[in-house]
Amino acid sequence: MTVHLVGAGPGDPELLTVKAVRLLEQADVVVYDRLVDPRILELAAPWAEMVDVGKRPGAPSDAQARINEILVDRGRRFDCVVRLKGGDPFVFGRGGEEALELRAAGIEVAEVPGITSAIAAPAAAGIPVTMRGISSGFTVVTAHQDPHADRRLDWDALAQSGTTLVILMGASRTAMISDRLIQGGLEPTTPVAVVHAATTTTQDVQRTTLAGLPELTVVNPSTLVVGAVAAQSVLDLPAISRLTTDFTQEGTNR
Ligand SMILES: C[S@@+](CC[C@H](N)C(=O)[O-])C[C@H]1O[C@@H](n2cnc3c(N)ncnc32)[C@H](O)[C@@H]1O
Known part of the structure; x- marks a missing residue:
């Protein structure tokens, strides 16, 4: 029951970390952002639930609250959830906020840095x-x-x-x-x-x-x-x- 905040790097799939690839292959659920390259999403297992939470320009301001709800919900129900973010989750990626929300809900969180x-x-x-x-x-x-x-x-x-x-x-x-x-x-x-x-x-x-x-x-x-x-x-x-x-x-x- 862990949500892994995983950095997807800048785009090129070859710039993913080995750990990011392993977690993507194992994940029950992948919650991903707009900037994540489609070639990276293809690394997820065929059975994984893929949840697109990409915020678009002009999207409603409660978008982050909705993402937090999805993460808490999936974190309670599945063993391995990957929250995939462009670059590094803790560099202008709101990874800090999501980690705090998950911890407040009693869910384990791990951070896998990406190339920013x-x-x-x-x-x-x-x-x-x-x-x-x-x-x-x-x-x-x-x-x-x-x-x-x-x-x-x-x-x-x-x-x-x-x-x-x-x-x-x-x-x-x-x-x-x-x-x-x-x-x-x-x-x-x-x-x-x-x-x-x-x-x-x-x-x-x-x-x-x-x-x-x-x-x-x-x-x-x-x-x-x-x-x-x-x-x-x-x-x-x-x-x-x-x-x-x-x-x-x-x-x-x-
Ligand atoms: C919300 S921030 C996320 C940054 C991300 N967490 C990181 O560590 O790279 C989005 C900004 O990152 C930069 N960015 C993300 N991907 C990029 C890319 N492939 N090439 C150039 N800039 C990029 C742009 O300045 C973009 O507006």
Whole structure:
């Protein structure tokens, strides 16, 4: 009687963990989200009940309450329930809320991490989120913050952080992101990469600058990467030599 909160990764089924595959093959019930690739759902046993709880844009606000009810109901009735979520369940996946609901109902919960799009999308575009001499860290934020959150995101602080910024749920907020980060002190020429549908057959990468970002058409699901590393792909040889040169000129190549 356990509900496993399982990360499905960014899309490519080969990026599932071994544990995720095993649980999918064993599950009595699979409760899944809109962003989970159909090829991953095909790994479930033929007898498993498949429950689509994908929230669509404009869906009623009680959607999460309904999902919680389904999870508690199936968790009480079946031995092995998989709650499958895109990326990692605990990265903007509401996995924390679902775990608390299930525990309050007396149901066992286990978490199986997945590869988050915050890492996989930059990687798929050949962008290392950290790189010695260029970026000493990365910060992951949502552009779609809960209006009732206790603390508002401080975009000035993000602009001043000196880290690569990885922004999820930013497709409809590109003008706000550009404005806030430039007002916060980032150069309008700061490189930006927009990675759409990373690791899937429809993956697409657009490169621009902070000033140019509002001009792009950005489609869901997309991850934005802001910072020097976003200018290049280290999967291209010319880019490697350019990055290595910059790196050496900064005198930190030790
Ligand atoms: C509700 S959040 C869920 C994040 C997920 N839990 C994770 O760890 O990747 C949805 C956002 O994740 C990002 N995303 C998810 N899948 C993606 C993909 N394949 N390529 C690019 N971005 C993706 C987009 O920013 C999208 O708006």
